[in-house]
Amino acid sequence: MEKILLHMCCGPCSCYPVKKLREENxxxxxxxxxxxxxxxxxWRQRLRTAREFSEKVGIKFFADNHYGLREYLAKVSSVVDEQDTIQFADGFHxxxxxxxxxxxxxxxRFAAENNFEIFTxxxxxxxxxxxxxxxKIAEHFANVFGVKFFYEDFRAGWQEGIDLSLExxxxxxxYCGCIFSEEERFSNDLRKARKKFFYGKNNVTVI
Ligand code: SF4
Known part of the structure; x- marks a missing residue:
């Protein structure tokens, strides 16, 4: 079996990829x-859940335990403005x-420094x-750090992943993760503003 470093964004999203990667040896x-x-x-809850998942399915688990609130905000502050709450570049922020x-x-970087040849x-x-x-970004950084990026469209197992996480x-x-995505998920004002932006005044409905 070939070792592969799997970046885990959270526990539930790891269910299907781990199953599929194991099937692929x-x-x-x-x-x-x-x-x-x-x-x-x-952040603590998602980290705990990722660790819990790893223990339940028997995979090794590493975590960066540093909480990066300030670094994250410093990185995105130049692109997060009022328009960002409504406008998307190619559909994404x-x-x-x-x-x-x-x-x-x-x-x-972690893969290269810890003797993994491949990551996803x-x-x-x-x-x-x-x-x-x-x-594109993953392929770029694979080249930068001299490791391989394994691409697979894990979206094919969307429902299976949900079922596994429930089991x-x-x-x-x-919500996705950042404080902006939390606001976008729950703010009625932002939902209305986005609808107005995309569909015009007359079609705005409150949801
Ligand atoms: S947490 Fe999600 S919504 Fe927020 S910047 Fe990252 S990918 Fe985008």
Whole structure:
């Protein structure tokens, strides 16, 4: 079995990728590096769940235990403005590119420094991310750090992953991770503003 470093964004999103990688004769080793997750208690909860998942399915697990609130905000502050709450670049926020780059570059670096030849990420399980952009970024940092990036579209196992996470009783979050995504998920004002931006005044409905 070939060892592969698996960047884990959280426990539930790891269920299907770990199963699939094992079927493909890889031995996945988890790595949690997600300073994008806010607030602090949520970050701790997702870290705990990623560790719990790893123990339940029997994979090795490493975590970066440093909470990166200030570094994250410093990195994205130049692209997060009022328009960012409504406008998307190619359907996605500019801050997400920065967020992917940080997490995938640190994963490639960790792989290189800890004798992994190959890495991948559970981000490729999510149906809510910019898949092509993440792929380009992962390939770029694989080259930078002299390791290989294993690409697989784990979205194929979306429902299976949900079912597995429920069977394991894992905590399932309901927003992407950063404080901005939390606001976008729960703010009615932002939802209305986005609808107005995309569909015009007359079609705005409150949800
Ligand atoms: S929405 Fe998700 S991917 Fe985008 S910046 Fe926030 S945490 Fe990162």
């Amino acid at each position: 890889f031995e996945p080793v988890g790595y949690f590096f997600n300073p994008n997750i806010h607030p602090y208690q949520e 500019k801050r997400c590119g920065i967020c992917y780059s940080w997490r995938l570059s640190e994963t490639a 990420s559970t981000l490729f399980y999510s149906r809510h991310q910019n898949h092509e952009l993440m792929k 394991l009783g894992l905590y399932r979050q309901n």
